[in-house]
Amino acid sequence: MKLDISPLLKKEADFLSYEFTYEQPDVDYYGDVIVCNGPVQVNGNVRKIGDQLFLETQIQVNITTHCARCLEAVEQAIEAQSFEELLPAGNEKEIEPEGDVCFYEGFHLDLLQHAQEQMMIQLPVKTLCRENCEGICSLCGQSREQGECDCLDREKNEKEPDPRLAQLRDWLEKANE
Structure with a gap:
């Protein structure tokens, strides 16, 4: 979607608005696949204030991603707003x-392109299904959200240190004496 901003540049207008939707393909985001549940809705405006142009954009989309602890699917709404100065391309380095x-x-x-960049910026780095999600069992991989697993006594495993670290424990005890 390209917006013709010539009316602003030729001083024929001070304001242009826009609205469109687009289908975003699945995104591989640091190993997690993020799926957009429907089209991405984009709207905003370009304003001329003095000799400067400013772009204001609002983006809305519902996504499905996975909990960082238990790997369950999580749906959430992404809403982004941006306000940026518009400059001609070619002199970015200067x-x-x-x-x-x-x-x-x-x-x-x-x-x-601008809407896609803004959507990527707004994606959560770490998604949780619940704030206190317990994740998965480190022994069998079963989600702790679905109940207890049949692994060895988990409390025993969590309270007793790994026997391979015994020498390190002894060294630390001697160093602290």
Whole structure:
């Protein structure tokens, strides 16, 4: 989706609004596949304030990702807003912007690329199904959210240190004396 911003550049208008949706393919995000449950909704405007152009964007999408502890599917809504200065492409290296910047080429602004970048920025680094999710059993891999597993006595395993670390424990005890 390209927006013609020539009316702003030619001083024929001070404001342009836009609205569109697009289908986002699944995203491989650091080993987790993020699925968009429906189209990404994008709307916003471009304003001319003095001699400067500013881009305001709102993005909404529902995604499915996985809990970082128990690997269960988690649905959540992503809502993003951005406000950026628009600058002509070509002199990116020479400009030291004071805030967020988006570049345009000629008389057109690539809104689809901008929306995709903004959506990626808003993706959560770590998703949890619940704040106190217990994750999976370190021995058998069963989700602790689905109940106790039939592994060795978990409390015994958690209270007794790994016998391979006995020499390290002895060394630490001697160092602390």
